[in-house]
Amino acid sequence: MLVSSYRVTRFAFQNFWRNFWLSVITISMLVLTLMTVNILLLLSAVTQQAIGLVEDRIEVSVYFHDSVEQETVDGAVAYLRSLSQVRDVETISAQEAYDQFVARHEGDEQIMASLVELGENPFGPTLVVKAEQAEDFAIILDALENPQFRDAIRDKDFSDYEQIVERIRSTTDRIRAFGIALSAIFLLIAILIVFNTVRMGIFIHREEIGIMRLVGASNGFIKAPFYLEMVLMSLIALSVTLIVLFPILSMLEPQFRVYFATESAGLLAFFTRNGFLIFGLEFLGLVLVCLFSTTLAMRKFLKV
Amino acid sequence: MIRFKHVSKIYPPNVVGVEGVSLHIRPGEFVSIVGKSGTGKSTLAKLLFAEERPTRGTIEIGGWDITNIHDRDIPLLRRQIGVVFQDFKLLPMKTVYENVAFALQVAGERPKRIREVVPAVLKIVNLEPMTDRYPRQLSGGEAQRVAIGRALVHSPKVLVADEPTGNLDTINTREIVDLLKKINEFGTTVALVTHDREVVNALKKRVITLEDGKITSDVEEGRYKL
Ligand SMILES: Nc1ncnc2c1ncn2[C@@H]1O[C@H](COP(=O)(O)OP(=O)(O)OP(=O)(O)O)[C@@H](O)[C@H]1O
Ligand SMILES: [Mg+2]
Numbered sequence: 001m002l003v004s005s006y007r008v009t010r011f012a013f014q015n016f017w018r019n020f021w022l023s024v025i026t027i028s029m030l031v032l033t034l035m036t037v038n039i040l041l042l043l044s045a046v047t048q049q050a051i052g053l054v055e056d057r058i059e060v061s062v063y064f065h066d067s068v069e070q071e072t073v074d075g076a077v078a079y080l081r082s083l084s085q086v087r088d089v090e091t092i093s094a095q096e097a098y099d100q101f102v103a104r105h106e107g108d109e110q111i112m113a114s115l116v117e118l119g120e121n122p123f124g125p126t127l128v129v130k131a132e133q134a135e136d137f138a139i140i141l142d143a144l145e146n147p148q149f150r151d152a153i154r155d156k157d158f159s160d161y162e163q164i165v166e167r168i169r170s171t172t173d174r175i176r177a178f179g180i181a182l183s184a185i186f187l188l189i190a191i192l193i194v195f196n197t198v199r200m201g202i203f204i205h206r207e208e209i210g211i212m213r214l215v216g217a218s219n220g221f222i223k224a225p226f227y228l229e230m231v232l233m234s235l236i237a238l239s240v241t242l243i244v245l246f247p248i249l250s251m252l253e254p255q256f257r258v259y260f261a262t263e264s265a266g267l268l269a270f271f272t273r274n275g276f277l278i279f280g281l282e283f284l285g286l287v288l289v290c291l292f293s294t295t296l297a298m299r300k301f302l303k304v
Numbered sequence: 305m306i307r308f309k310h311v312s313k314i315y316p317p318n319v320v321g322v323e324g325v326s327l328h329i330r331p332g333e334f335v336s337i338v339g340k341s342g343t344g345k346s347t348l349a350k351l352l353f354a355e356e357r358p359t360r361g362t363i364e365i366g367g368w369d370i371t372n373i374h375d376r377d378i379p380l381l382r383r384q385i386g387v388v389f390q391d392f393k394l395l396p397m398k399t400v401y402e403n404v405a406f407a408l409q410v411a412g413e414r415p416k417r418i419r420e421v422v423p424a425v426l427k428i429v430n431l432e433p434m435t436d437r438y439p440r441q442l443s444g445g446e447a448q449r450v451a452i453g454r455a456l457v458h459s460p461k462v463l464v465a466d467e468p469t470g471n472l473d474t475i476n477t478r479e480i481v482d483l484l485k486k487i488n489e490f491g492t493t494v495a496l497v498t499h500d501r502e503v504v505n506a507l508k509k510r511v512i513t514l515e516d517g518k519i520t521s522d523v524e525e526g527r528y529k530l
Contacts, residue, residue, distance in 0.1 A: 004412045211393055214353075214453065216382030217410030219375065 085136030311361035320349030386455025443475030
């Protein structure tokens, strides 16, 4: 068994080197396929990040009349907190609102003067409600129409982030559809190229294979090198992809960092955190596709 | 050892390879198969090592019915039947030693056993001084001896030789035939397909004559007639 696997391995490497350029083309195509898949993943990571950032900023400011009872405000807070769409409710008391206003307009004599003229705190309590997702926006606004405190609310203020999120989504969805189509095409080409590589391998070794048959080599022994060669090529393709991908990620990371104005764009993190899973699955998928294609080629060209 | 019962091989669409062949070759026999070109000699040989399957009839080798042999059992059969051809079928990139060892390697034999068997076989076929030569550095007779050596590595019960002397001059031919006789004396059943009148007449062994795919004569200690 051990001896056989050693010999099969040697045969596989021989196949690889004797068709060096064919091997290069095959591997290039496999790399191209893997790259598109990874760029798709990258796109999802970026989209996820962008939507997350936008969603972080989604908030509704609820201004109460200055005459409102504290009880009503507390009731509203408790009610909002109970909603699953609400991530957080921040309460700003009338005094805090006043202080914030003063701090913000410190330099503006005119405003300060009119504030003094009023003589009392014109502000009511304010709630800042954060939503889980952009879609939850409408539900929260609806919830604020609750008759229990509807009349105590002076004003509501929100920016419509839903549209922004929607735009990000539809753009990336379109890019993703294109990417998936591209991957599918590349995959198909990869299958054809692998098929052809195996066909050429069989053709080049037809004499050797014929002699193997005559002297009683088992089918497994004849086929194994071709399978092994494809596993080898998949492994090389994955390595090349990794070698190309990570510098690109490191280059993109600071750019996105600036764009998102965050500490980390999360691209590298995304790939390092899920690296084993992502690349493991990609390798597995690639090997399965190659083996499938190899089997097809052998069925057609390696007649017993 | 070998038993054909009413064997026909029709190549599609309707080319007759052999037709209605019945024969029995006993263990240790040396049988020459002769006939004009295209009369089905090679077809008969191919049926023996399951390169072709019969259209009708049954074939038995050593009690094993190989008429409808399964693909995955063919390697087992091939390890019990040595085959030799007119064109040697050696691998040009391998040395004499490697060509012989190859048959053991692809059967998954251990290196230790290969190191034992190959020199022994090379001794039988008298190629000890040339183990490191490549096929292109050999004469036809020497190349054929390598092929015979390779056919012997599994100690086959049957050796099938399809015109092994077809490319050789008289001296080399005699050498090869003597070698086949020697192998036969060690107990291997030999089936020799040949065109060569001299060879058949010198052998004084059983001769089966084919004509248009049919056996027209089967004589112990026969002579070449046609
Ligand atoms: N693979 C094949 N497909 C179709 N017909 C074939 C095939 N092999 C052989 N034949 C035909 O079967 C017949 C017998 O061929 P075979 O090769 O057995 O003859 P042979 O006696 O060995 O001839 P030779 O002495 O020239 O080698 C011939 O008519 C040949 O054309
Ligand atoms: Mg012939």
